[in-house]
Amino acid sequence: xxxxxxxxxxxxxxxxxxxxxxxxxxxxxxxxxxxxxxxxxxxxxxxxxxxxxxxxxxxxxxxxxxxxxxxxxxxxxxxxxxxxxxxxxxxxxxxxxxxxxxxxxxxxxxxxxxx
Amino acid sequence: xxxxxxxxxxxxxxxxxxxxxxxxxxxxxxxxxxxxxxxxxxxxxxxxxxxxxxxxxxxxxxxxxxxxxxxxxxxxxxxxxxxxxxxxxxxxxxxxxxxxxxxxxxxxxxxx
Numbered sequence: 664x665x666x667x668x669x670x671x672x673x674x675x676x677x678x679x680x681x682x683x684x685x686x687x688x689x690x691x692x693x694x695x696x697x698x699x700x701x702x703x704x705x706x707x708x709x710x711x712x713x714x715x716x717x718x719x720x721x722x723x724x725x726x727x728x729x730x731x732x733x734x735x736x737x738x739x740x741x742x743x744x745x746x747x748x749x750x751x752x753x754x755x756x757x758x759x760x761x762x763x764x765x766x767x768x769x770x771x772x773x774x775x776x777x778x
Numbered sequence: 779x780x781x782x783x784x785x786x787x788x789x790x791x792x793x794x795x796x797x798x799x800x801x802x803x804x805x806x807x808x809x810x811x812x813x814x815x816x817x818x819x820x821x822x823x824x825x826x827x828x829x830x831x832x833x834x835x836x837x838x839x840x841x842x843x844x845x846x847x848x849x850x851x852x853x854x855x856x857x858x859x860x861x862x863x864x865x866x867x868x869x870x871x872x873x874x875x876x877x878x879x880x881x882x883x884x885x886x887x888x889x890x
Contacts (some may be wrong), residue, residue: 694876705866705880706822719877753821757876763809764829765876772821 667770669754675776678744684773686737686754694759694769697729697738700751706769712737713759744777751775753763781805782869793890801881802868804848810870811843812878814844817863826852830871837876857888 667688676682686695694713698706711719712731720729726748728740737754754770781804791797799813810829814822828841828850834871841851850869854861867881 703883705882708877711876713876751819751821759876764827765870766810766812766827767876767878768823768824769814769821774819 667754667756667768669770670753671773672771673774676741676744677777677778678746680744681740681742684739684743684752684754684775686739686756686770687735688756688768688770690756690758690768691734691743692758692768693734694757694765695731696755696757697737698753698755698769699748700753700772701702706753710739712757740750741775744753744775746777750778758770780845782867782879782881784865784884786882787884788887789884790887790889791857793857793859793888795857795888797857797861797886797888798884799852799854799884801850801852801869802848803850803869803879805869805871805879806845806848808845808848808869808871811841812868812870813839813841813852814866814868815861815863816866816883817849823864856879857886859879861890862887875880 697709700706710729730738751772755767757767785800813826816822826841828843834841839853842851864883866883868878
């Protein structure tokens, strides 16, 4: 089973709203990732959690706030977003082992539109 | 700067042909190589991974890795219209906490 789930599938929000994106995996993976993807561009790494600790923050604006409540769940809290933040937000997970075979599996994504 | 370059595309092949997708990378300590397929509006789906020099085959897909030339490719045999998608090459470097470096992707169209 290589399933990563994300909710919601679509989200429309105003610039003053607060919303959250959710990601879940039950593969026993210990690393979870948030990516942002704009049209016709590759995924752009935002955050990495390893064993529930934030290990990478790619200088993402503070209006994006990640949270990892446990090893299976990953949230992305959104506040005061800008229209240019509209994108496909992807969650991924991997076993986070040192061996070269560590592989990331992506969830279906949340299509976010900021009005 | 760790760069991953893919042939610019778009690539268009007839049904039944072999589609060849290429990727080069700049960092010599790159360790793992992945090909993801992404349909329009969907998320990336892993189709192949390769870690050692040589060929790796999985059904109609063959990945080829040449670390000396810093080159990885994906061949799709007997291409089908359902293979029409963007193919993303991704490279993992062991020293960077599992971070993947993506190429810009090659858009493949298989016409009937």
